[in-house]
Amino acid sequence: MTEIILMAHVLFGMLCIVAGVWLFVDVLHANEANQGRIKRVSIAVAALMWLAYLVGGYWYLTYYYVDKAIILKGPWPFAHSFFMEMKEHVAIMLLLLATYLPIAAASNTAVNKGARKVVLWVVGFIVLIGIAIDGAGAIIGIGAKVALMATKG
């Protein structure tokens, strides 16, 4: 069950990034015809980020202490002390960016170049920070793996 929760966290995060790339391309080619889709996808990005945050948060608060103890005793303690600590706090910033996105995307990006610029920067940050956080998650996973391998000799 814990693995399913963890995989759901990663899945929602990855879908958020994919939807973010989709939105970025759509806003680059903003016109009157795709305004409805831009607004819907921006809401989807925010919803997926909130799901990733809540599911990941539940796992972090309920199950992560076991992994944390293993990682800190292993050869990659920085997987927790830097990558997890950084990830859990940068994620709050990412959540705020994603929450703001539908507010910025509510403007007509086909005619308002200023609003288009704001949406592009915000969704660009969501995608880049999302990828960085995904990478941090992978390092945390490897940190637990190398710690378990070290105990097996």
Add this chain to the structure above:
Amino acid sequence: MDTLSKYTVSFGASLAITSILSALLVVVKELNENSVLAWMKGLTSHHWITHGLLMVIAFFAIGWGLAKMNNGEGLKITPERLVCVITSAIVIGGLIISGFYLAD
């Protein structure tokens, strides 16, 4: 038609402010485990839940407040300046958090 809506500007500025506040709160709580961190843990059982809740509340409260400025017309900033403010805050906030844990 390059004028941003009052909510785009106000909540964009709020995003920048809360991103910096969040990064500063990381430093303050980690350096004050017996007071700030303990208070945050006591409030919701985990400091990270409190941190997230405080930032989401601050984001909406500050955004709402900025939207009420200028007799309800909201904060006035050009799109270029708003992008600059948001970008700077995200980069500085990220550097504060990463730098703190790197040095810790």
